[in-house]
Amino acid sequence: MIRLNINGHVHEVDAEPDTPLLYVLRDDLAMNGAKFGCGLGQCGACTVIVDGQAVFSCLTPIAALSDRTIRTIEGLGNSPVQRAFIDEQAAQCGYCTAGMVMRAQALLEHNPHPSEQEIRSTMAVNLCRCGTHMRILAAVRKAATAMGSAKVTKP
Amino acid sequence: MQAASKAGQPWTEDALADYLRTGFSAGHGAAAGPMTAVTEELASVPQADVHAMAVYVASLMPKSAAFVASAPGGGGLDPLFAGACGGCHAADAPMTRNGAPSLALSTAVNAPTPQNVIQIMLNGIPWREGKPAPYMPAFAAALTDAQVADLATYLRKTYSDQTAWTIAPADVAKMREAL
Numbered sequence: 001m002i003r004l005n006i007n008g009h010v011h012e013v014d015a016e017p018d019t020p021l022l023y024v025l026r027d028d029l030a031m032n033g034a035k036f037g038c039g040l041g042q043c044g045a046c047t048v049i050v051d052g053q054a055v056f057s058c059l060t061p062i063a064a065l066s067d068r069t070i071r072t073i074e075g076l077g078n079s080p081v082q083r084a085f086i087d088e089q090a091a092q093c094g095y096c097t098a099g100m101v102m103r104a105q106a107l108l109e110h111n112p113h114p115s116e117q118e119i120r121s122t123m124a125v126n127l128c129r130c131g132t133h134m135r136i137l138a139a140v141r142k143a144a145t146a147m148g149s150a151k152v153t154k155p
Numbered sequence: 156m157q158a159a160s161k162a163g164q165p166w167t168e169d170a171l172a173d174y175l176r177t178g179f180s181a182g183h184g185a186a187a188g189p190m191t192a193v194t195e196e197l198a199s200v201p202q203a204d205v206h207a208m209a210v211y212v213a214s215l216m217p218k219s220a221a222f223v224a225s226a227p228g229g230g231g232l233d234p235l236f237a238g239a240c241g242g243c244h245a246a247d248a249p250m251t252r253n254g255a256p257s258l259a260l261s262t263a264v265n266a267p268t269p270q271n272v273i274q275i276m277l278n279g280i281p282w283r284e285g286k287p288a289p290y291m292p293a294f295a296a297a298l299t300d301a302q303v304a305d306l307a308t309y310l311r312k313t314y315s316d317q318t319a320w321t322i323a324p325a326d327v328a329k330m331r332e333a334l
Contacts, residue, residue: 042290059239063234
């Protein structure tokens, strides 16, 4: 049994220690927000937040995660990032969206006023096969404005 | 240079010329970091000139027999390695089937110090926008200092015959600060 702290709740998981967090989220805990895209850390559809930083959950074995704090899109609540993605219509098929939102969330929590270059280099590891990157960038800029001017409450 | 080279496979003139022009050598690995700019520029230099460089560099390298990389023995894979690295670097992973060398041939894994192995685990090899180039995701956020230290120690023990590394989490923390 490995204990995982996810979105503020402790889950006891009966899985092999080398199991990627993504599989445990989706197959054992029915948290289906994070998606399987490539399984190689090349697309970002599986992005979640661990100890405040965005990680590829497909490449993060649960053996690496005891005593650490995991946050998924299900625990985000009502983040300005999600609002901005809706307002900017930044999803087409939506498969990459949860990962995009989580990476943007991690960025803006650390850096509420990122430069255009910082936004682009941070988001570069998450891919959108529909090609909505320009709208995604607009959403991250909009969320930065919203979060920079409001007091951000972290869960 | 002779003494410093711990390459598992001896470098030959042809292998060096290929590496310098393409940034990749099947027996050694991919150029990354500051070497990327070198191989990128050499791609457009006349082939004869790159070959001349390769002949010169090869003349300074040790003439040793090829080392045969052994696959990790029994006991099973380390769970961190299996879950974080195995998708690309395990013996039958798609990347190794496509010609990327085993970690046993990696210069970084066979180097005197763990510095390059730790550096590449933390930072990966970033995408090079619009250019065909090797990529590796960064693990700085996914793995703790202690986990990076354990993994690097495991890689050395499993894939290299060189002296074992003793790595403290604080060594990783120091490299992380330099990010």
